[in-house]
Amino acid sequence: MIIDCHGHYTTAPKDLLAFRDEQIAALKDPSTVPSKRALKITDDQIRESLEGAQLKFQRERGSDVTIFSPRAAGMGHHIGNETTSRLWTEHCNDLIYRVGQLYPKNFAAVCQLPQSPGVPIANSISELERCVNELGFIGCNLNPDPSGGNWTAPPLTDKHWYPFYEKLVDLDVPAMIHVSATCNPNFHTTGSHYINGDTTAFMQFILSDLFKDFPTLRFIIPHGGGAVPYHWGRYRGLAQDLKRPPLNEMMRANVFFDTCVYHQPGIDLLFKVVPVENILFGSEMVGAVRGIDPTTGHYYDDTKRYIDKLGLSAEDKQKVFEGNARRVYPRMNKEF
Amino acid sequence: MIIDCHGHYTTAPKDLLAFRDEQIAALKDPSTVPSKRALKITDDQIRESLEGAQLKFQRERGSDVTIFSPRAAGMGHHIGNETTSRLWTEHCNDLIYRVGQLYPKNFAAVCQLPQSPGVPIANSISELERCVNELGFIGCNLNPDPSGGNWTAPPLTDKHWYPFYEKLVDLDVPAMIHVSATCNPNFHTTGSHYINGDTTAFMQFILSDLFKDFPTLRFIIPHGGGAVPYHWGRYRGLAQDLKRPPLNEMMRANVFFDTCVYHQPGIDLLFKVVPVENILFGSEMVGAVRGIDPTTGHYYDDTKRYIDKLGLSAEDKQKVFEGNARRVYPRMNKEF
Numbered sequence: 001m002i003i004d005c006h007g008h009y010t011t012a013p014k015d016l017l018a019f020r021d022e023q024i025a026a027l028k029d030p031s032t033v034p035s036k037r038a039l040k041i042t043d044d045q046i047r048e049s050l051e052g053a054q055l056k057f058q059r060e061r062g063s064d065v066t067i068f069s070p071r072a073a074g075m076g077h078h079i080g081n082e083t084t085s086r087l088w089t090e091h092c093n094d095l096i097y098r099v100g101q102l103y104p105k106n107f108a109a110v111c112q113l114p115q116s117p118g119v120p121i122a123n124s125i126s127e128l129e130r131c132v133n134e135l136g137f138i139g140c141n142l143n144p145d146p147s148g149g150n151w152t153a154p155p156l157t158d159k160h161w162y163p164f165y166e167k168l169v170d171l172d173v174p175a176m177i178h179v180s181a182t183c184n185p186n187f188h189t190t191g192s193h194y195i196n197g198d199t200t201a202f203m204q205f206i207l208s209d210l211f212k213d214f215p216t217l218r219f220i221i222p223h224g225g226g227a228v229p230y231h232w233g234r235y236r237g238l239a240q241d242l243k244r245p246p247l248n249e250m251m252r253a254n255v256f257f258d259t260c261v262y263h264q265p266g267i268d269l270l271f272k273v274v275p276v277e278n279i280l281f282g283s284e285m286v287g288a289v290r291g292i293d294p295t296t297g298h299y300y301d302d303t304k305r306y307i308d309k310l311g312l313s314a315e316d317k318q319k320v321f322e323g324n325a326r327r328v329y330p331r332m333n334k335e336f
Numbered sequence: 337m338i339i340d341c342h343g344h345y346t347t348a349p350k351d352l353l354a355f356r357d358e359q360i361a362a363l364k365d366p367s368t369v370p371s372k373r374a375l376k377i378t379d380d381q382i383r384e385s386l387e388g389a390q391l392k393f394q395r396e397r398g399s400d401v402t403i404f405s406p407r408a409a410g411m412g413h414h415i416g417n418e419t420t421s422r423l424w425t426e427h428c429n430d431l432i433y434r435v436g437q438l439y440p441k442n443f444a445a446v447c448q449l450p451q452s453p454g455v456p457i458a459n460s461i462s463e464l465e466r467c468v469n470e471l472g473f474i475g476c477n478l479n480p481d482p483s484g485g486n487w488t489a490p491p492l493t494d495k496h497w498y499p500f501y502e503k504l505v506d507l508d509v510p511a512m513i514h515v516s517a518t519c520n521p522n523f524h525t526t527g528s529h530y531i532n533g534d535t536t537a538f539m540q541f542i543l544s545d546l547f548k549d550f551p552t553l554r555f556i557i558p559h560g561g562g563a564v565p566y567h568w569g570r571y572r573g574l575a576q577d578l579k580r581p582p583l584n585e586m587m588r589a590n591v592f593f594d595t596c597v598y599h600q601p602g603i604d605l606l607f608k609v610v611p612v613e614n615i616l617f618g619s620e621m622v623g624a625v626r627g628i629d630p631t632t633g634h635y636y637d638d639t640k641r642y643i644d645k646l647g648l649s650a651e652d653k654q655k656v657f658e659g660n661a662r663r664v665y666p667r668m669n670k671e672f
Binding site: 291 | 494565569571602604625630
């Protein structure tokens with residue numbers, strides 16, 4: 001079985017976005033009471049949104065299951081207030097639940113969280129519990145920067161986040177560290193903010209004893225670990241200079257990278273430096289890069305092709321395509 | 337000749353730091369009038385600070401000239417106000433000038449700028465002119481985030497920066513895009529803030545027609561181009577999706593990466609994807625990573641070793657070690 005650990009519902013039916021537009025428009029009028037209207041989205045509309053996109057690519061590229069969450073750029077935790085974020089998040093997660101109900105063999109559900117700048121992360125616990133306990137979700141996306149590019153929250157290793165980590169451990173679900181759209185003009189959402197978020201999180205983990213406090217806490221750092229594998233020597237050297245544990249030891253049971261790296265030399269590097277036990281197959285399709293690479297004739301984000309070319313042993317392939325994901329997302333095992 | 341394009345005076349004599357400490361302490365008392373006292377630094381102290389460090393490594397590793405600037409983490413543009421930054425910057429640059437006078441064959445001088453959050457970059461022009469016209473400097477370090485990790489300045493492609501770019505073009509000197517220390521606890525100065533700065537700048541360049549406005553403007557993005565070569569497919573794909581020019585075309589005469597990547601697989605990747613015309617040898621010694629890699633027995637930042645192992649042609653070696661630097665820093669040619 002081939003599990004793609006990183007897919008977002010980037011093709012959601014248009015009434016979801018219409019709701020969001022109404023919500024954002026209402027923010028301009030402070031007298032408006034935020035509300036959550038029913039979405040006008042039929043099962044057929046959901047099927048249609050997936051059949052020509054994620055499901056088509058699963059079939060064409062040969063993956064079986066996508067660990068599927070709401071569109072990351074759409075989370076927009078910096079927009080409005082806590083209520084704005086809560087109502088929007090519930091809608092997004094409810095829709096992911098419906099996707100999983102319609103295609104129980106193709107999608108494993110992961111939720112977004114109702115984060116909001118300055119709001120304690122503990123306030124996101126109830127939505128996590130609803131999604132995991134009531135709706136069968138297997139993980140969540142955690143935004144290290146709910147401000148959308150102003151980086152005003154404490155580092156992920158700060159005690160601020162601990163109540164939420166306790167719940168992750170308790171539920172035995174991992175979090176993918178994933179920022180959302182940026183409102184800071186210095187950053188491009190998918191071109192620099194995402195990658196910077198990944199790099200930032202990894203360096204925070206190097207500096208902290210977080211995983212001594214939470215030995216079973218598991219994070220997926222997407223986009224191939226940001227800049228980390230390319231600068232593996234820098235990070236090994238920094239850890240060494242700072243008298244921190246070696247990277248492999250720090251990552252072992254706690255930090256995982258996906259394979260959302262859109263060219264062969266990048267994937268080659270990733271597998272050369274990062275232990276295969278810490279790499280999960282991912283493509284982020286349909287996502288950041290949608291075109292076809294003229295140098296290969298294939299989609300940039302068809303990352304399975306790059307991995308197939310590595311010449312991995314059958315055992316290592318099994319880890320990257322399935323085994324590691326089952327270990328990181330143990331609630332998958334019940335469903336798939 | 338082997339030119340190392342990236343070295344900072346990280347070993348400066350202690351009275352430089354004493355001045356900075358006094359300056360920062362005085363900020364607490366608003367009645368203090370900022371002043372620039374003479375530094376108590378002798379030529380012998382300068383010699384001593386370099387002989388056991390940068391000069392020793394030049395000899396041991398076989399490089400000839402280091403393009404040398406004040407310590408990047410020390411620039412601290414977010415500290416104090418414009419006057420604070422100006423006085424500190426003048427001291428730092430004056431010291432680099434003295435280094436060049438003492439070792440005219442070993443160091444080519446590059447200046448820091450008296451940037452300050454919210455202050456027009458045009459106010460940095462006079463210090464650039466002083467350094468280039470009066471002191472023989474060959475380039476500068478430009479901080480895209482003078483706020484130190486809050487990213488409050490406009491993108492590098494914004495017209496805000498244009499008056500300074502006009503002067504760079506006029507003087508025919510390049511700028512290395514280099515952030516300084518961060519005061520945002522999310523970021524580690526050398527571990528994430530530096531690399532994020534590099535990645536951020538490159539994505540800004542993809543999105544802009546800056547080099548149509550300034551066809552001879554030249555930027556060095558240090559640390560091997562941040563995350564860019566590892567995600568070369570992502571950036572190629574984003575440029576394509578966004579109908580922007582191909583990366584090689586955008587970079588050609590305007591954007592250059594150094595080789596401050598501290599392991600062989602990273603350097604291998606860099607040379608596999610980035611045109612050799614756009615790569616300048618750099619080590620950042622003595623800098624971010626000071627230890628010896630136990631897997632090789634050599635210093636992490638002895639980047640010449642990795643390049644020597646690439647099997648480049650003599651012509652390509654000449655470009656990376658000398659020719660590209662002379663093209664990017666034409667004022668070098670008069671001195672070395």
